[in-house]
Amino acid sequence: MVAKTILIADGGSTKTDWTIVAGNQEIDRIKTRGINPFFQTEEEISAEIRDNLIPRIKKYDSIEAVYFYGAGCAFPEKNEILRRSVTHYLPVPVEVGSDLLAAARALCGHSPGIACILGTGSNSCLYDGKDIVNNISPLGFILGDEGSGAVLGKLLVGDVLKNQLPVALQEVFFAESGLTPAIIMEKVYKQPFPNRFLASLSPFLLRHIEEPAIYNLVSNSFRAFFARNVMQYDCRDHPVHLIGSIAWYYQAILKDVAREFGLRLGTIVQSPVQGLVRYHSVL
Structure with a gap:
């Protein structure tokens, strides 16, 4: 049986990582500029895909599906903008989900837990192993x-x-x-x-x-993150996992602050890509 080839995208406001996966193996990774349908028009997103993604994946003519996870992809109308932008140049099934869902799937897999993003922006959720069941709105950097x-x-x-x-x-x-x-x-x-x-x-x-x-x-900013977001979930029964560049590079301070709150930290990773490859390889 020929391994199914898929394209997984981790889209942020700063950059987007596109990973080509065959079966359960990552075979290539491509970086483009950030894609966020909350801040960008369909024309701008389409131009980024046309100019900086499509020319670099033409050799992979057997891509069967795209899973795009991104900042700003938490609303159906925004997700549709993204889906149309991709399918215009890559006519395959496209699933669009939020960067928070990507974090939850990458960090927790099919187990319950609290998943947090600390990157250009921040976010958090309670995940039951399948769906996000509670989310304190991050409200943006303002x-x-x-x-x-x-x-x-x-x-x-x-x-x-x-x-x-x-x-x-x-x-x-x-x-x-x-x-x-x-x-x-x-x-x-x-x-x-x-x-x-x-x-x-x-x-x-x-x-x-x-x-x-x-x-x-x-x-103090990390204390505010835990106090105003994470502590509103059921922290006693679930580990707290974190993802993103800020979580990765400042993890020593995060661990100290988490101890002040009595939180049990789990996985801390910089990117969700490997976790998403594992998640989609077992679907």
């Missing part, structure tokens, strides 16, 4: 998204511009980033995807995490 890269960046530039960090550290920030107050305001308030810009400042925090002001900024 109203919520506690612990995310965008919010960490927002807190950082807010503290820099309001002189809440030591002067020497503020000077280091401007020197390393090449930013000015005017450029920051332009990027946040006038240019598209301010969440991407803010999240791009996370490496500065990581480089200077030994500074008490930086450590406190990060750990």
